[in-house]
Amino acid sequence: MLNVFRDFLSAVEKACAALGxxxxxxxVELPRDPTHGDWTTNAAMVLAKQVGSAPRALAEKIAPQLxxxxxxxxxxxxxxxxxxxxxxxxxxQAQVPAILTDGTAFGDSDIGGNVGFxxxxxxxxPTGPMHTAHxxxxxxxxxxxxxLAKVGYKVTREYxxxxxxxxxxxxxxxxxxxxxxxxxEAIGExxxxxxxxxxxxxxxxxxxxxxxxxxLNAAEEQWLPEIKAFAMxxxxxxxxxxxxxxxxxxxxxxxxxxxxxxxKVDEAYARLREKDLIYTGLLEKPKGKEIPDWEPTxxxxxxxxxxxxxxxxxxRRKDGTYTYLMPDIAYHYDKFVRSGPMMVTVVGADHGGWVxxxxxxxxxxxxxxxxxxVKMVAMVNTFDNGVPVRMSKRAGTFITLNDLVExxxxxxxxxxxxxxxxxxxxxxxxxxxxxxxxxxxxFYVQYAHARCYSVMRQAxxxxxxxxxxxxxxxxxxxxxxxxKKLAEWPRLVEQAAAAQEPHRVAYYLHELAAxxxxxxxxxxxxxxxxxxxxxxxELTGARLALVQAVATVIASGLQVLGVExxxxxx
Numbered sequence: 001m002l003n004v005f006r007d008f009l010s011a012v013e014k015a016c017a018a019l020g021x022x023x024x025x026x027x028v029e030l031p032r033d034p035t036h037g038d039w040t041t042n043a044a045m046v047l048a049k050q051v052g053s054a055p056r057a058l059a060e061k062i063a064p065q066l067x068x069x070x071x072x073x074x075x076x077x078x079x080x081x082x083x084x085x086x087x088x089x090x091x092x093q094a095q096v097p098a099i100l101t102d103g104t105a106f107g108d109s110d111i112g113g114n115v116g117f118x119x120x121x122x123x124x125x126p127t128g129p130m131h132t133a134h135x136x137x138x139x140x141x142x143x144x145x146x147x148l149a150k151v152g153y154k155v156t157r158e159y160x161x162x163x164x165x166x167x168x169x170x171x172x173x174x175x176x177x178x179x180x181x182x183x184x185e186a187i188g189e190x191x192x193x194x195x196x197x198x199x200x201x202x203x204x205x206x207x208x209x210x211x212x213x214x215x216l217n218a219a220e221e222q223w224l225p226e227i228k229a230f231a232m233x234x235x236x237x238x239x240x241x242x243x244x245x246x247x248x249x250x251x252x253x254x255x256x257x258x259x260x261x262x263x264k265v266d267e268a269y270a271r272l273r274e275k276d277l278i279y280t281g282l283l284e285k286p287k288g289k290e291i292p293d294w295e296p297t298x299x300x301x302x303x304x305x306x307x308x309x310x311x312x313x314x315x316r317r318k319d320g321t322y323t324y325l326m327p328d329i330a331y332h333y334d335k336f337v338r339s340g341p342m343m344v345t346v347v348g349a350d351h352g353g354w355v356x357x358x359x360x361x362x363x364x365x366x367x368x369x370x371x372x373x374v375k376m377v378a379m380v381n382t383f384d385n386g387v388p389v390r391m392s393k394r395a396g397t398f399i400t401l402n403d404l405v406e407x408x409x410x411x412x413x414x415x416x417x418x419x420x421x422x423x424x425x426x427x428x429x430x431x432x433x434x435x436x437x438x439x440x441x442x443f444y445v446q447y448a449h450a451r452c453y454s455v456m457r458q459a460x461x462x463x464x465x466x467x468x469x470x471x472x473x474x475x476x477x478x479x480x481x482x483x484k485k486l487a488e489w490p491r492l493v494e495q496a497a498a499a500q501e502p503h504r505v506a507y508y509l510h511e512l513a514a515x516x517x518x519x520x521x522x523x524x525x526x527x528x529x530x531x532x533x534x535x536x537x538e539l540t541g542a543r544l545a546l547v548q549a550v551a552t553v554i555a556s557g558l559q560v561l562g563v564e565x566x567x568x569x570x
Contacts, residue, residue, distance in 0.1 A: 002098045002106060003490035005039075008069070008085075012041050015065035022050050030488070037076065037084040038484065041066075044081040055081025089475060092483045096542075097468035099486060099549040104556040107493040112152030116340015119145045122243065122250075123160040123347075126235040127171040129199055130242050130401040132380045133348055136426065138401070139417035139562070140377055141346040142248050143502035146560045151497040156339040157251045160331065163232055164257040165324075170194060171235070172228035176215070178204035179227070183213055197398075203234045242401050246410045247562060259331050265322060268330035268365065269315065277303045277364055283314055302329075307360035328358055332372070333365040341366075344373045344500055349423070351376065373500060377422045385431040408433050411563045415442040418561050419506045436569070438517075441510050445554065446566050448513035451520065452551035453567040459532045459544055466548050467541030474542050476529060478519050482546065485515045489553050493560075502560065509557045516550050 009028045016026070024046050031040045044059035051058065059081040066083065067075045071091035076084045099106050121141020124134045142157070149155045162168075174195040181187045182204040190196040207215075207230055215223040236253075243250065259265065272278050282296040300316040302325070315326050335343055343362070347354070355374045362372045382389040382399055389399060404413045407430055416433050419441050420426050436443050459465060474480065489508070496504035523530040531543045555565040 002095075002102055003109070003494075004095065004487045005491040006494075008039060009041075011069045012043055012066065015069065016043055016047065016062060018065055019061060021047050021062075024050065031084060034481075036078065037074065037086040039085045039087075040078070041083050041085070044077075044083060048081065059083050089480060090472065092480050092487070093471045093474050095483050095487050096471040096474065096545050096549050099552060100466075100468050100545060104552060104559060106552060107150065107490045107556050109151040109490065109494050109497075111494055111497070112148065112154070114152060114154050115342055116156065117148050117153035117342035117344075118156045118158055118335045118339035119148065119344050119346070120158045120160055120335070121145075121346035122239075122248070123162070124239060125162045125167055126232050126239060127167050128195060128197055128235065129398075130239055131398040132382055132401070132404060132428065135401045135404055135413065136377045136380050136417045136422075137346045137348060138243070138246065138248060139414045140375060140422055140502065142246075143414070143418055143505070143561050144344065144346070144375070144500055146562060147493070147497050147502050147505065148500075150560060151494055153342065153497075154340065157249070158335065158339075159250045159253045161236065161253055161255045161257075163236075163255050164260055164327070168228055168232055169224070171231050172224055175200050175203050175207070175231040176223060176227050179207050179215065182208045183216060200231075203231050206234060207231075242405075245402065245405055246414070254331065254334075256327055256331070259327055259334065264334055265327050265330040268333055269322070269326060271333075271365060272302060272315070272329075272361075275364065277306070278315060279303065281312065284311070302357075302361060302364075304357050304360040304364075307363045309356045309360040313357045313360075325357055325361065328354075329361040329365060332358060332362045332370075336362070336366050336370045341369055342371050344375060346375045346377065349376045349378050375422055375500060378425045380417070380426045380428050383427060383429040383432075386429065389430075404428075411446075412442050414562050415445070415506060418503050421501070421503055441506065443569075444517075445506075445509045445513045445558070447569055448516050449551055449554045449558070449565045450567055450569045451516070452547045452554070455531045455547050456544060456551075459540065462532070462534050464532060464534070464537060464540050464544070466544035467538070468545040470538045470542040471545055472542070473539045474546060478522055479543070479546060482515050482519055482550065485512050486549055486553050489556065505557050505560050509554060509561075512550070512553065512557075 005028055009026065012026060012028060013023075017023070026041060026043045026046055028039050028041050031037055044055045044062055048055040048058045056077060059077045063075045063077055063083055066072060066085060071087050072085060073088040074086040076086075078084050102108075119141055121144075122130070122134060122138040124130050130138070145155050145157050170193065174190075177187055177190065177194060178200045182201070207227065210230075215227065269278070278300055280298060281301045283299050283301065284296055285291055285294045297318070299314040299318070301312040302315050304313045305311060313325055314323050315329075316322060332343070351374075355376070359372055359374070362370050412433050416428060417426065432440065433442060434440075436447075438444050456466070474483065492504060492508045496502060519529075520531075527533075531540070531547055533540050551565075558565045
C-alpha cells in the first residue's frame with residue numbers, strides 16, 4: 001500500500017538505528033513553510049535527551065544518514081535541531097503511476113488489523129420520521145464507518161431501536177387517536193403530551209385498512225400492545241427507507257425490547273454485583289442544579305466514580321425496576337461481546353449527561369478491554385435563502401431527512417453535514433448548498449472531479465491519452481506541488497481514522513480541489529502549461545496521467561464521505 005509518509009518515517013527510523021540510537025516515537029511532518037523542504041523530522045529533538053546530546057549536535061550526526069536515503073536531494077538542519085528534507089523531483093514524479101496502479105484503493109491501510117469496530121449511529125426513536133438532527137449524525141456515522149473500513153477495521157454499522165419505554169406508548173396512543181379520526185370521529189385538538197405530527201395519519205389509515213374498526217371500542221389493554229407494535233414497525237420501515245434513499249446500509253438493528261426480554265439486563269446487573277460495583281446508598285442532588293424539595297434518596301447505585309464519572313449512578317428505582325442506565329449498560333456490553341473491543345456511538349449534543357456514566361459502565365463491564373468513544377454532533381440550523389426555517393418535532397412542523405434529500409440531493413446533504421467539525425453548529429441553507437460557486441465546498445470539489453473528466457474528453461477528441469510512463473516530464477513547480485498534495489492522502493486517511501474525524505477528509509478534498517483549480521488557471525494564462533497540447537504528445541500524456549490521479553484521489557475521498565463523484569456538472 002503506497003504511503004510515502006510512512007515509508008519515509010521508516011527510513012528515518014532505520015537511519016537512526018544505524019547510528020546506534022535508541023528506539024523512540026519519531027514523527028515526519030509537512031513543514032509549515034514549503035520553502036523548508038518536503039518533510040521535517042523531530043528525530044534529533046526526541047532522541048537528544050536519551051543520549052545526552054544537544055539536539056542540534058545530534059541532528060548534525062543524523063543528517064548525513066538521511067542524505068543516503070533513496071530519493072533525497074537535500075537535508076538541512078533548522079532551529080534547535082529540526083531536520084528538513086527535500087526530495088528529488090523524480091521521487092514525486094514516480095508517485096503518479098503508483099497512484100494510478102492503486103486506483104481508488106489508494107489510501108487503503110492495514111492499521112486496523114481486522115479488529116472489530118462497532119459504530120452505532122442514527123438510532124432515531126421510531127416515533128416519527130427522521131429529521132435534520134438525525135441527518136447529521138447519520139452522515140457522520142456512515143462516513144466514519146467507511147473511513148474505519150478503509151484503514152482495515154472490521155466494521156459493524158449498528159442502529160439501536162429504542163422500542164421500549166414511555167415514548168413508544170405515547171406513539172401508540174397518538175396513533176390510536178388518529179385511528180379514531182380515520183374512522184370518521186372528530187378528535188379536535190391533539191392533547192398535550194401526544195405526538196401532533198400529521199405523519200401519523202398515514203399510519204392510522206394503514207391500520208384501518210388492515211383491521212377496520214376492530215379496535216374502536218376495545219379496551220386499552222387490548223389495543224395498546226397491538227397498535228404499539230403496528231405503529232413502531234411502520235415507523236421503523238419508514239426510517240429504513242429514508243436510510244436506503246441516503247444509501248446507508250446498516251448491518252444490525254438491535255431492539256432495546258429484545259435486550260430487555262432476553263434477560264441481558266439482568267445478566268449485566270448480576271455482573272456488576274459480582275464485581276462489587278453496586279451498593280445501596282444515598283442519591284445526592286445533582287451538582288449545579290436547583291431542584292425544589294430535593295431529598296436524598298436511598299437507592300442501588302453503580303460505583304461509577306471508580307471509573308472516572310463525577311458521581312455514582314442509580315441502577316434501580318424505589319419500586320425495584322431498572323433505571324434507563326441498566327439497559328444501556330447491557331446493550332453496550334452486548335456490542336462488545338458481538339463486535340469486538342472498538343466502539344463508537346454518534347449522538348446529539350443533548351446527550352452530554354449520558355456520556356460519562358455509560359463510559360464508566362462500559363469500562364467496568366469489560367474490565368477495561370473496551371475502547372469506547374462517543375461523538376456528539378451539534379445542531380443544524382435550517383434556512384431557505386437566508387430566511388430561518390423553524391423545526392419542532394412536538395409541533396409536527398419539523399423538516400424531515402426525506403425533505404432534505406428531495407430538495408438538495410443526498411450527495412449535497414452528506415458533504416455539507418461533513419464539512420464542519422461535529423461540535424460546530426451547521427447553518428444549512430437550501431439555496432446556498434446547491435449554489436454553483438467556488439464558495440460552495442460541495443460544488444468546488446465536485447467541479448474539480450468533473451473538470452478532470454472534461455480534460456480527458458478534450459484529449460480524447462484529438463486522439464491523445466494519459467501515459468504514466470512519461471511522468472518524468474512533470475517538472476513545473478505547481479505540477480509537483482499537486483503530486484505532493486495527492487501523496488498526502490494515505491497519511492490523511494490514517495490520521496482521520498485515528499482521530500475518528502471524517503470531516504478531515506472533506507477539508508483535504510477542498511484543499512486538493514483548490515490546488516488542482518489553481519494549476520488549471522495557470523494553464524489558462526500560459527498555453528505551454530495546459531494539460532492538453534497537441535504539439536507535445538508525451539508531455540500531454542504525463543499531464544493527463546496527473547489529471548487522472550487527481551480524479552482518482554477525489555473519487556477515493558468522496559467514497560469515504562458516501563458521495564458519488566460526478567463526471568459532468570449539470
